[in-house]
Amino acid sequence: MLALFPPHFDPEWTNTVSMTADGEQKVEDAFTIQESDCCGNGCTNCILDNKPKPSQRALLAGKRNIILKYTRFRLLQKDSHKGDDKVLFLHLAADSDEKDDCVLDIPPGHHVMLRIGSLLRPYSPYWTDFASKEFKILVKLQPDGPMSKNLAAMQLNDRLEFRGPIGNYRHDPAVTKCIFILAQGVAIAPTLPLVGQVLENEDDMSRIWHLVCSPDLQHVYFRDQLLEFSKYWNYRSCLYLPHQQCGSAECLGAGHCIQECVELRRSLRYKERVCLHRLDASELESHANPAIPGLRVLIIAGDSGFQRAMGEAAARALAVAQENVYLL
Ligand SMILES: Cc1cc2nc3c(=O)[nH]c(=O)nc-3n(C[C@H](O)[C@H](O)[C@H](O)COP(=O)(O)OP(=O)(O)OC[C@H]3O[C@@H](n4cnc5c(N)ncnc54)[C@H](O)[C@@H]3O)c2cc1C
Incomplete structure (x- = not known):
């Protein structure tokens, strides 16, 4: 299936192609992970060791996984947990400005990085939709936490930037x-x-x-x-x-x-x-x-x-x- 794509086809847009001074073609990985991409919280599955990878599911659909680079998501819904208003359910959808030839693939067991300015924090979706490019997270607001303050203040239709998926969990259904x-x-x-x-x-x-x-x-x-x-x-x-x-x-x-x-x-x-x-x-x-x-x-x-x-x-x-x- 993948062999059907022409050699220059790069559905994930992970590479940028440029010419060197002596006319040679140079391919650069647009998603090179740098120290500054790490949130610094000592996550077990740190982004530095688990670079977001192209999604096979997206490749097979001939589409790009929209979240591979930082992408804006719109807040569709924000609810508190019954009995604890410090726990929020957030429902997000890829911004309508984002390209149509994309899907959202966050495999089970993977998390995403939320970025507001230079502040980075990981969150773990509990629901995602491949075609509509939506996902949901459950957030526990931490007292005096910088990201918690931002999320508590979020209003419907506000935008947040996420990137991922980050993680290493794989499940093979053929193995009981x-x-x-x-x-x-x-x-x-x-x-x-x-x-x-x-x-x-x-x-x-x-x-x-x-x-x-x-x-x-x-x-x-x-x-x-x-x-x-x-x-x-x-x-x-x-x-x-x-x-x-x-x-x-x-x-x-x-x-x-x-x-x-x-x-x-x-x-x-x-x-x-x-x-x-x-x-x-x-x-x-x-x-x-x-x-x-x-x-x-x-x-x-x-x-x-x-x-x-x-x-x-x-x-x-x-x-x-x-x-x-x-x-x-
Ligand atoms: C891989 C990964 C996935 C995560 N997924 C989620 C998620 O889906 N939902 C979610 O709410 N949070 C999740 N977190 C935690 C989240 O990234 C933030 O740490 C949290 O939202 C607080 O951020 P903050 O900037 O407000 O406060 P911070 O500055 O990060 O923390 C403020 C204070 O709260 C403490 N604290 C932070 N998180 C916790 C915790 N979980 N339990 C007890 N104390 C804590 C810190 O040690 C610190 O003292 C995840 C963390 C990791 C490593």
């Missing part, structure tokens, strides 16, 4: 896997496309264990989506809510809701499994299911503290080889 996903707080967002990718492919025989860590039920994002996932034979989830607290004397005495808490049971939906303590090594072992065949993969989505705390212990408890551990 046991995929353990540990997600902390808002970092559950980038795990949704990973789960969707497996469940929506009937030929994919991989199984998923989605272990979600949040302080309490009110801070579990995408509950409806998790319940949708629960309809699939190859998906299991468990919510870890160590700070769930109702007003009953017994739960107040315990410092958090107890497992038998009637109030909590009433708030749970069908098939929602909850543990009222932290996810620790022994709990992880209970999900290991060593008899189930398949390549064992561990995905840890959370801040660097969570990744550090979980990394080695989880890989050991779930019998996952280090080369199959991905940090988002």
